[in-house]
Amino acid sequence: MKYQGRDDFKHSEVGKIGVLITNLGTPQAPTAKALRTYLAQFLSDPRVVEVPRLLWRIILHGVILRIRPARSAAAYKTVWTDKGSPLAFHTQAQCEALAESLHKHYGDDVVVDYAMRYGKPAVSDAIERLMQAGVRKLAVLPLYPQYSGSTSGSTFDAIADDFTQRRWLPDFRFISHYHDYPAYIAAVAEKIKAHWDKHGRTDKLMFSYHGVPKKYLLKGDPYHCECYKTTRLVAEYLNLAKDEYMTTFQSRFGREPWLQPYTDETLKSLPGKGVKSVQMVCPGFSSDCLETIEEIGEENREYFMESGGEDYQYIECLNADAAHIEMMTQLLLENMQGWQAQKAAEAQQTETLAKELGAKQ
Numbered sequence: 001m002k003y004q005g006r007d008d009f010k011h012s013e014v015g016k017i018g019v020l021i022t023n024l025g026t027p028q029a030p031t032a033k034a035l036r037t038y039l040a041q042f043l044s045d046p047r048v049v050e051v052p053r054l055l056w057r058i059i060l061h062g063v064i065l066r067i068r069p070a071r072s073a074a075a076y077k078t079v080w081t082d083k084g085s086p087l088a089f090h091t092q093a094q095c096e097a098l099a100e101s102l103h104k105h106y107g108d109d110v111v112v113d114y115a116m117r118y119g120k121p122a123v124s125d126a127i128e129r130l131m132q133a134g135v136r137k138l139a140v141l142p143l144y145p146q147y148s149g150s151t152s153g154s155t156f157d158a159i160a161d162d163f164t165q166r167r168w169l170p171d172f173r174f175i176s177h178y179h180d181y182p183a184y185i186a187a188v189a190e191k192i193k194a195h196w197d198k199h200g201r202t203d204k205l206m207f208s209y210h211g212v213p214k215k216y217l218l219k220g221d222p223y224h225c226e227c228y229k230t231t232r233l234v235a236e237y238l239n240l241a242k243d244e245y246m247t248t249f250q251s252r253f254g255r256e257p258w259l260q261p262y263t264d265e266t267l268k269s270l271p272g273k274g275v276k277s278v279q280m281v282c283p284g285f286s287s288d289c290l291e292t293i294e295e296i297g298e299e300n301r302e303y304f305m306e307s308g309g310e311d312y313q314y315i316e317c318l319n320a321d322a323a324h325i326e327m328m329t330q331l332l333l334e335n336m337q338g339w340q341a342q343k344a345a346e347a348q349q350t351e352t353l354a355k356e357l358g359a360k361q
């Protein structure tokens with residue numbers, strides 16, 4: 001039997017609305033062994049590394065998975081907490097808060113869950129839970145504000161792959177980006193303002209986004225443009241002059257050119273140009289994680305200070321802040337418009353159908 005379905009399905013059942021938020025994923029533990037499992041899945045994704053498969057498998061298994069896991073595990077150890085990996089517990093907290101918020105709008109008609117593209121909780125397990133809960137309309141929100149084939153695109157692949165095995169597909173909404181969504185821009189800008197209220201301002205506000213290989217941009221990936229647009233909209237909200245802020249790209253991997261300017265090189269050069277104090281903000285990350293806490297919070301701080309910088313401040317991600325959850329709620333409600341009305345109509349028709357079938361059986 002190839003296609004999965006539910007054999008306990010009743011014709012009188014009225015479907016629910018499902019909401020699935022997703023993020024990248026994180027290793028199960030800060031150990032070389034767990035990192036090997038995680039990185040093998042992550043870096044085998046052809047959306048992430050666009051190198052001919054056979055060649056890449058040789059490099060990945062022959063070189064990278066022999067060296068990188070131990071190095072990455074050491075970095076993960078510095079951010080690991082009693083609650084586990086920051087990315088994991090922030091995403092879980094976002095899911096719980098979003099469920100509470102959506103229940104206020106939809107009551108028991110909505111089921112909210114979360115999944116990780118790589119590692120656990122797996123996308124297929126979350127979809128299975130949603131289908132078992134009777135979801136017939138599904139909205140998926142990957143928590144990547146800026147679209148990239150390597151993140152949002154890859155998440156769609158995982159969801160689509162899972163549904164190739166299922167008998168009955170739900171109605172479906174996939175929110176592929178929200179880099180210019182007013183409530184997202186406002187949430188990022190207000191977080192910066194709140195930081196200013198406490199700590200004052202610095203010479204420059206630096207917007208650092210995760211990079212991707214430059215060739216993805218040249219082949220038509222909109223990620224680069226969406227990052228710049230987010231920066232521009234936040235800067236406009238904050239009334240910043242052009243010389244008061246800058247966009248850079250972090251987390252380069254491998255030898256080919258990635259999106260530039262690079263965050264690390266820029267920070268090393270700024271003190272020599274008279275910029276002695278900076279605030280770092282990472283609007284491309286919806287949760288604090290290795291790349292923000294360790295790479296921006298620690299590693300790049302050292303580069304800046306060692307190059308003559310005097311003050312380096314990191315502004316946290318939106319995580320499970322109320323403004324972030326409210327933004328997700330608004331975005332989802334807008335995308336799910338009409339679903340509640342449809343459900344009411346379906347409930348009536350389902351009742352009639354169940355009666356008809358009941359009469360015949």
Ligand SMILES: C=CC1=C(C)c2cc3[nH]c(cc4nc(cc5[nH]c(cc1n2)c(C)c5CCC(=O)O)C(CCC(=O)O)=C4C)c(C)c3C=C
Nearest residue numbers: 024025026027048072087148150151210212253289290291
């Ligand atoms: C090798 C290519 C990579 C691409 C392309 C890439 C794109 C990309 N990644 C994020 C968000 C995150 N990446 C994180 C970690 C991470 N990323 C890569 C590689 C690529 N990312 C690696 C190898 C790692 C693992 C850590 C390491 O070994 O250095 C994370 C953090 C996860 C965590 O557990 O905390 C996030 C988040 C985006 C948004 C993006 C493209 C736009």
Ligand SMILES: [Fe+2]
Nearest residue numbers: 024210251291
């Ligand atoms: Fe990454």
Ligand SMILES: [Fe+2]
Nearest residue numbers: 251290291295
């Ligand atoms: Fe990194």
